[in-house]
Amino acid sequence: MSDDIYREIILDHYRNPRNKGKLSNADVSIHDSNPLCGDEIDIHLKIEEEKVKDIKFEGRGCAISQASASMLTEMIMDKPLTTVKDLTKEDVLENIGLMNLGPARIKCALLSLKVLKLGMVRYYADKDPSSAERLTDDSKLY
Amino acid sequence: MQKAALDVSKIRQDFPILRRKINGNKTLVYLDNAATTQKPMSVINAICNYYMNYNSNIHRAVHQLAEEATLEYEKTREKVARFINARSTDEIIFTRNATEAINLISYSWARTNIRKDDKVVLTEIEHHSNIVPWQILSLEKGSILEYVGIDDNGYLNMEDYKRHLQSNKVKLISVSHMSNVLGTIVPVNEIIKMAHDQSVPVLVDGAQSVPHMPVDVQDMDCDFMAFSAHKMLGPTGVGVLYVKREILNEMPPFIGGGDMIKEVHKNETKYNDLPYKFEGGTPNIADVIGFGAAIDYLNKIGMDKVREHEMDVTNYAIEAIAGVKGVSIYGPSNADHRGGVVSFNIGDIHPHDLATIMNDHGIAIRSGHHCAQVLMERLDVAATSRTSFYIYNTKEEVDTFINALDQARRLFRI
Numbered sequence: 001m002s003d004d005i006y007r008e009i010i011l012d013h014y015r016n017p018r019n020k021g022k023l024s025n026a027d028v029s030i031h032d033s034n035p036l037c038g039d040e041i042d043i044h045l046k047i048e049e050e051k052v053k054d055i056k057f058e059g060r061g062c063a064i065s066q067a068s069a070s071m072l073t074e075m076i077m078d079k080p081l082t083t084v085k086d087l088t089k090e091d092v093l094e095n096i097g098l099m100n101l102g103p104a105r106i107k108c109a110l111l112s113l114k115v116l117k118l119g120m121v122r123y124y125a126d127k128d129p130s131s132a133e134r135l136t137d138d139s140k141l142y
Numbered sequence: 143m144q145k146a147a148l149d150v151s152k153i154r155q156d157f158p159i160l161r162r163k164i165n166g167n168k169t170l171v172y173l174d175n176a177a178t179t180q181k182p183m184s185v186i187n188a189i190c191n192y193y194m195n196y197n198s199n200i201h202r203a204v205h206q207l208a209e210e211a212t213l214e215y216e217k218t219r220e221k222v223a224r225f226i227n228a229r230s231t232d233e234i235i236f237t238r239n240a241t242e243a244i245n246l247i248s249y250s251w252a253r254t255n256i257r258k259d260d261k262v263v264l265t266e267i268e269h270h271s272n273i274v275p276w277q278i279l280s281l282e283k284g285s286i287l288e289y290v291g292i293d294d295n296g297y298l299n300m301e302d303y304k305r306h307l308q309s310n311k312v313k314l315i316s317v318s319h320m321s322n323v324l325g326t327i328v329p330v331n332e333i334i335k336m337a338h339d340q341s342v343p344v345l346v347d348g349a350q351s352v353p354h355m356p357v358d359v360q361d362m363d364c365d366f367m368a369f370s371a372h373k374m375l376g377p378t379g380v381g382v383l384y385v386k387r388e389i390l391n392e393m394p395p396f397i398g399g400g401d402m403i404k405e406v407h408k409n410e411t412k413y414n415d416l417p418y419k420f421e422g423g424t425p426n427i428a429d430v431i432g433f434g435a436a437i438d439y440l441n442k443i444g445m446d447k448v449r450e451h452e453m454d455v456t457n458y459a460i461e462a463i464a465g466v467k468g469v470s471i472y473g474p475s476n477a478d479h480r481g482g483v484v485s486f487n488i489g490d491i492h493p494h495d496l497a498t499i500m501n502d503h504g505i506a507i508r509s510g511h512h513c514a515q516v517l518m519e520r521l522d523v524a525a526t527s528r529t530s531f532y533i534y535n536t537k538e539e540v541d542t543f544i545n546a547l548d549q550a551r552r553l554f555r556i
Contacts, residue, residue, distance in 0.1 A: 002498060002499040015490070036510070037494050037509075038510055038515075039494075060524055063491075063495045064495065108494065
C-alpha cells in the first residue's frame with residue numbers, strides 16, 4: 001500500500017536527490033526511458049582501476065524512479081565493477097525497501113539499474129566482448 | 143418542462159464490472175473513460191450470442207449461420223451511419239480502431255494526393271495517432287507538417303489557424319474534435335467551413351467526441367472522421383472510418399485480400415463496391431456486432447443526455463479539484479467548451495505516484511503523457527493526472543476521489 005511505498009526516505013531522495021547532475025569526462029554515459037511512464041534516467045560513470053570512481057545521474061519522473069536512482073548511486077559509489085556487474089534487481093529493491101511493487105511500478109524502481117547495466121554493457125563492449133554479451137542478457141530486467 | 147436527468151443508479155446495474163472490489167474491499171471507482179469505457183451486459187451478451195448461436199464468416203457462404211452473421215454485422219453499419227448521420231452505409235468502413243482509420247487515410251488518400259512540399263496541418267492537442275501517420279507520410283513524400291497552436295487555457299488559436307490556411311500548399315487539415323488531455327472541444331464546424339473555402343479537406347479525429355456528444359457529419363461537413371467503439375461502451379478491436387462517398391470513390395484500397403475484391407485474376411483485380419473495398423480479410427465480426435448493441439444502449443439514453451450528465455459531473459469535479467491545496471488544472475474552465483475530461487497536477491507529486499495512491503482507494507485514473515507528448519511539451523509538463531467521466535459516474539464517486547486526493551496531498555506533505 002502507498003503508506004509503505006512513500007516512506008520518508010523515498011520522499012527525501014525524491015526531493016533531495018544525491019549525486020544528481022552531469023559528470024565531466026565521464027567514461028560511460030547512458031540514457032534510457034520508460035515508454036509507459038515517460039520516466040527518464042541518464043547515468044554518468046567515471047571508472048578508475050575497475051572501480052566506480054564517481055557517478056552522477058540526471059532524470060525526471062515519479063518518486064519511485066528518481067529516489068531509486070538516487071539510492072543506487074549511493075549504493076555503488078566506490079564499489080568495484082565486479083560488484084556492479086553482479087547487482088540483481090532483488091539487491092536494488094531491497095536497498096530501497098520496495099519488495100512488493102506491482103508489475104507497472106517495478107519498472108519505475110528498476111529503470112536506473114537497467115541504465116546502469118546498459119552502461120556496463122557499453123563499457124565492456126570494447127574491452128571484453130564476451131563479458132558484454134553476458135551483461136546484455138542481464139540488462140533485461142523486466 | 144423539466145428534463146429528466148439520467149437514471150445513473152439504473153444504468154450502473156447494467157455494468158457488472160462496477161460491482162468489482164479493488165484491494166479487497168474498495169468498490170471500483172472507474173475514472174479512466176477517455177482511455178476506454180466499461181461494457182454493459184447487452185454488449186457482452188451480443189458477443190456471446192454470436193459465438194454461441196451463429197458464429198460464421200460473413201459475406202460469402204450461403205448457409206443460415208452466415209446469413210445471420212452478415213445481417214447482424216451489416217446492421218451495425220446501419221446503426222453507425224444513423225448515429226453520426228452519414229448519408230449512406232457506403233461511407234462507413236470498419237477498422238481495428240481510430241488509429242487504423244487515420245492510417246487508412248494516410249496510406250490511401252494521402253499517398254495519392256499529397257506530394258513533396260505539400261502541407262498537412264495538425265494542432266498541438268493531437269493524440270499520437272494523429273501525428274505519427276503524418277510524420278511517416280512526410281518521410282516518404284517530403285510533405286511538411288505544421289501545427290496550429292493553442293493558448294494557455296487550451297483553446298485553439300484561430301488566428302494561427304487562419305495564417306496556416308493561407309498557404310496554397312495546404313492539402314489536408316487533420317484535427318481532434320476533443321482533446322483527450324484538456325477536454326477542449328474544438329470548433330470543428332468553423333474550421334471545416336474555413337478550410338473548404340480554400341478547397342482543403344478536413345479529417346476529424348472523433349475518438350473523444352463521438353462517444354460523448356451528438357455528432358452529425360453532414361452538419362459538420364467533415365470529409366473524414368475516425369473514432370473507436372471501445373470508447374463508447376463497445377468492445378476493443380473495432381474502429382470506424384467515415385469518408386464522404388465522392389472521396390471514397392477515388393481512393394485506392396488500403397489492405398488487399400479477401401472480401402475487398404470482386405474478381406481476382408493472375409495479374410489484375412477488380413475491387414469490391416464501397417465500403418467493402420476497404421475491408422480486406424475477415425473482419426472483427428463478433429465485436430462489430432457487440433458495437434451495434436453499444437450504439438443501441440447510447441441511443442436509448444440519448445446523446446444529449448449523455449452530454450448533459452457529463453457536463454454536470456465535470457463541473458462538479460473541476461470545482462472540487464480546484465479546491466484542493468496545491469492543484470493546477472489544465473484546459474478550459476468553462477464546461478460548455480470541454481468534455482468530461484479533467485487533467486491536473488498537485489504539488490510535486492508525480493502523476494504515476496498519484497495513480498498508485500488512488501489505486502489503494504479503488505480509484506482508476508490515468509497518469510502520464512496520454513499519448514500527447516507534443517501537447518505535454520506545449521504545457522511544459524512531463525505528465526498529468528487525468529480523470530474522465532461517462533454515463534455511469536456519479537458525484538459521490540467524485541467525492542471519493544477528492545477524499546483520496548487530499549490523503550495523497552497529506553502523504554506527500556503538500
